[in-house]
Amino acid sequence: MKILVINSGSSSLKYQVLDMKTEECLVKGIVERIGEDQSDIKHKNKEKICENDKKIKDHEEALKEVMKLLIDPEYGCLKELSEIDAIGHRVVHGGEKFFSSVLINDEVIEAIEENSDLAPLHNPPNLTGIRAAKKLLPGVPQVAVFDTSFHHTMEPKAYMYGLAYELYEKYKIRKYGFHGTSHRYVSQKAAEILGKDIESLKIISAHLGNGASLAAVDKGKVIDTSMGFTPLEGLIMGTRSGDIDPSIPLFLLRKGYTIDEVDDILNKKSGLTGLSGISNDMRDIKKAIREGNKKAKLAYDVYVYRLAKYIGSYATILKRFDVLIFTAGVGENNPEIRKDVCDYLDIFELKLDEEKNNILNKEDRIISTSDSHVKVLVIKTDEELMIAKDTKKIVEKMGKN
Structure with missing residues (x-):
């Protein structure tokens, strides 16, 4: 089974084709700056890289360009598009409607649309990718895999805020959590590396990219996560503030800032960027230090x-x-951060093997000492593979039914 995985952003479209017999990525790429005067296409198969610029007006046109590359004799991986058996889509917000990945139909599209109020920057472009794929590959089954679904095992004591209950009833204001596909993948991978049943493990997973979040996973189920109603809550991130006193936005509004300006400050001008005045990129921060x-x-x-x-x-x-996992761009590539975080955790008898921690390679590995009470791992996240696995499972079940 060959599966096309699509992650559609507001002005971008990321994609991969995976052969699920081997779980191997055959091609991957991204189309950026969709709708601008000049769009960028970066495409890579096992042997060659293709980069070009051209004007691409919308996601449908972007997907057409991708499909040309998929069957290109030099850069592609397919002889014809009919080899695509299914399409898996990353969808950011499933709200309280979707507790797991689902086969996409008209009712699912409508429900994703209804949840757009909860993720106005993400769900609409996710839907754009779904509609473009539906138009260009009619009849090919499509599956939605939600960032929020892995976190639906949280109990009300973890996801409810200390607000009037009627706000939850009216607007579904609660903690949802994000990066769920990544946290699910690395938790399962950690159990596999350790040769343990995930049911026996208590795991803390740290997804540290430009966006950052933690998940507390007990017996394979999330009991809490750091992102909340939106991806703004929780850790300090590249440009997001993370947790702050909720009165601060009100204070700024009373000082004359507009709602849009406050939103911009919290989401785009805070975090590492705001504190340093330099960059959201940890490499730039470390160089400046x-x-x-x-x-x-x-x-x-x-x-x-x-x-x-x-x-x-x-x-x-x-x-x-039992397990601490570092993943995503910052988590995978910054031994200094891993060491400095672990230095705070002596109380848990966590011992880092500095030699293993400092190895600069891309392999998944244990970086704690053999006598450490907590096993510390670096795992390269693979959300696309997780999406493809869910898609394969649902499509196979559909075939049996």
Whole structure:
């Protein structure tokens, strides 16, 4: 079975084709700046890379370009598009309607649309990708895989806010959590690497990219996660503030800032960018620290401190923890951050093997010592493979029925 995985953003379309016999990625790519005067296409198969620029007006046109590349004799992986057996879509917000991945039909599309109020920057472009694929590959089954669904095992005590209950009833204001596909993948992978049944493990997973979140996973089920009603809650991130006093936006509004300006500050001008005044990229922050920049050092210290504090609180609600996972761009590629976070966690008898931690490779691996009470792992996240696995499972079940 060959599955096309699509992750459609507001002005981008990321894609992969996976052969599910081997779970191998055959091609991957991204179309960026859709709708602008000049769009960028970056496409890679096992042997060659193709990059070109052209004007692409919308996601349907972007997907047409992708399909041309998929069957291109030099850069593609298919002889014809009929080899695509199914399409898996990343959808950010499933609200309270979707507790797992689902086969897409008209009712599902309508429900995703209804949840667009909860994710106005994400669900509409996700739907655009679904509609484009439906038009260009009619009859090919499509599956929606939701960022929020893995977190639906949280109990009300974890997902409810201290607000009037009527706000939950009226507007479904509650914690949902995000990055669920990544947390699910690395939790399962950790159990596999350790040779343990996931049912026996208490895991804290740290997805650290430009966006960042933690998940506390007990017996394979999430009991809490750091992102909330939106992806703004929780950890310090590249440009997002994470947790703040909720009165701060009100204070800024009373000082004359507009709603859009406050939204922009919290989501795009805070976090590492806001504290350092330099960049949202941890590589830039570390370079500035080496050059003696005090604001960069402050941004780094706040980032690490908040992360360690959250891990400690999750260890409390788990009542112990067996596994700590670092994943995503920052988590996978920054031994200094891993060490500095783990230095805060001595109370849990967590011992990092510094030699293993400092190895700069892309392999999934254990980086704690053999006598560490908590096993620490670095795992490369693979959300596309998780989406493809869910898609395969649902399509096979559909065939049996």
